[in-house]
Amino acid sequence: MTTTFEPIIRNLLDTDLYKFTMWQSLLHAFPANQAEYRFVCRNTPAFPLADLKQDVERELDALCAMRFTDADLDYLRTRPFLKSDFIDFLRIFQFQRRYLTIETEGANLSIVAKGPQIHVMGMEVYVLAIVNELYCRRFDxxxxxxxxxxxxxxxxxxxxxxxxxxxxxxxxxxxxxxxxxxxxxxxxxxxxxxxxxxxxxxxxxxxxxxxxxxxxxxxxxxxxxxxxxxxxxxxxxxxxxxxxxxxxxxxxxxxxxxxxxxxxxxxxxxxxxxxxxxxxxxxxxxxxxxxxxxxxxxxxxxxxxxxxxxxxxxxxxxxxxxxxxxxxxxxxxxxxxxxxxxxxxxxxxNDMGTETLNIVMKLLKCNGQPVAKLSDSEGKALYVDATFLAYLRQQFHRE
Structure with missing residues (x-):
């Protein structure tokens, strides 16, 4: 007996508003940008995230089959700051699975979204919600x-x-x-x-x-x-x-x-x-x-x-x-x-008495160049190029 697969993400509005506001701005300003986003787990999970790979792949396949519905777009249109050309873009938009790479690195899970920024930037919240829910299913x-x-x-x-x-x-x-x-x-x-x-x-x-x-x-x-x-x-x-x-x-x-x-x-x-x-x-x-x-x-x-x-x-x-x-x-x-x-x-x-994940999916490269974040909290800095990070620190007088 087979069970019916019900994806975690069932509506493309099941994400954070600021993904749309940033998406519109970058669509208008830099439609040709190329970008790379990487999944990072900042703490030690209760079990290896690599165990989730197959389920994550199935969830992301389902995500990439979805489209914004007319009802979704009608609601977004009620937000006065979202412009008609952006709504029209979303009408024809569909996430592309070819821009997502999912691998295991020992016990860790590696997820990279790489491609045109206006295609991959929207994946972040969905990926994190998917990984988090699959992880939480392991608990009672x-x-x-x-x-x-x-x-x-x-x-x-x-x-x-x-x-x-x-x-x-x-x-x-x-x-x-x-x-x-x-x-x-x-x-x-x-x-x-x-x-x-x-x-x-x-x-x-x-x-x-x-x-x-x-x-x-x-x-x-x-x-x-x-x-x-x-x-x-x-x-x-x-x-x-x-x-x-x-x-x-x-x-x-x-x-x-x-x-x-x-x-x-x-x-x-x-x-x-x-x-x-x-x-x-x-x-x-x-x-x-x-x-x-x-x-x-x-x-x-x-x-x-x-x-x-x-x-x-x-x-x-x-x-x-x-x-x-x-x-x-x-x-x-x-x-x-x-x-x-x-x-x-x-x-x-997620205040359930279980061990929670501290996961993010951050922009680390844009147009082939490294980008970085210098946080005011220890452990929240993110970068892939130490030379660029040092230059960024120098420019903003951060020790």
Whole structure:
């Protein structure tokens, strides 16, 4: 007796909004770019990921057979910042399996997406969600769901207990789901989003997942990730100008929409050196993704003060390894000084008492040239060329 194969990804909107926003921008700016993205596991899994190779291949074959539906495109068209030519591009778009290479390297799993950037850049979140769900299937599902349900209720209880104190602050406590890529499963992810939307809508305001945003009437949230800024390291821009060039291109593409800038591609200090009065006025705020969050926030607030900008008109978004207690603590520290938002990933969609993966799929080459990320957190730097990394450090005065 054969069982019917049901793929993990069943709708191409089951990904993060910022994949679409970056996709549109790079389609317009650099349609001929060639790029290479690589899967990386930053921690030690509970069992060899190489064991998943066959199942990953089957899932990615299914992904590459899918197309955006008319209903998908109609929903994307409701986002005012997505342009008609990009929607038309998605109508004829289909992922190409030939751009994906899946191999094993000992106990490790190697996944490389290499080809035209506008064809391979969209694969990232799907690949990570697939690997993560296949990995999580190795655990006792009933026990995990039971523990996950208990922990989800504890989060709701915590919000109800501490919610009153957050309302005493000048700016409200708002958090978002950023958990697509590291979720326990697609069904559990949906359960978490639906439950939070029902139980604590005064605090839970949005999700990065476009499919779930559409299904539950939530705001789909997201702007840019590291790959967007890193691309500008390899497109003929003087290296020390790549951040300014990427921010300027974003402004020209979105004309005031999607105004949260990511700060940690070469570190917060180097970012602020480029984030002058012009950009500080044009962007609505900043997103933290590495380093000490309190120190980062103090630097951001000092920068706005130096530029004579009222920080109450700006927003700081935190998204690095957050949980609710940490988010509430940061809110208590800064919510009288600036608008805030908290994007929580693994701790919402995969808090099940099991050993979680720390996986990413990052841009490492563009147009045949290496690109790199200099994180403010140890262990989050990514590169394939040590010489280029040293040059990048030199250009931005990073030791």
């Amino acid at each position: 599902r009933s026990a995990a769901i039971e523990e996950g349900s208990r922990r989800l209720q504890a989060k709701i209880d915590l919000l109800r207990q501490q919610g009153a104190s957050t309302k005493e602050r000048r700016h409200p406590f708002e958090f978002f789901d950023f958990g697509t890529r590291r979720r326990f499963s697609a069904s559990w992810h949906e359960h978490v989003v639906a439950t939070l939307h029902k139980e604590v809508p005064e605090y839970f305001k949005a999700t990065s997942n476009v499919h779930l945003a559409r299904k539950y009437g939530l705001v789909p949230i997201g702007t840019m990730a590291h790959e967007y800024l890193q691309t500008f390291q390899a497109v003929g821009v003087q290296l020390k100008q790549f951040q300014k060039a990427s921010l300027e291109a974003w402004v020209q593409e979105y004309r005031g929409d999607l105004g949260i800038a990511l700060t940690d591609v070469v570190g917060m200090d180097a970012f602020l050196n480029d984030f002058d009065l012009y950009f500080a006025k044009l962007f609505d705020g900043l997103r933290h993704d590495s380093g000490d969050p309190s120190e980062w926030a103090r630097k951001a607030l000092a920068h706005y003060a130096k530029l004579r900008i009222d920080a109450h008109t700006k927003r700081l978004v935190f998204s690095d390894g957050l949980n609710l207690p940490k988010a509430l603590s940061l809110h208590a520290e800064f919510a009288d000084r600036v608008q805030m938002g908290f994007g929580i990933g693994t701790n919402l969609s």
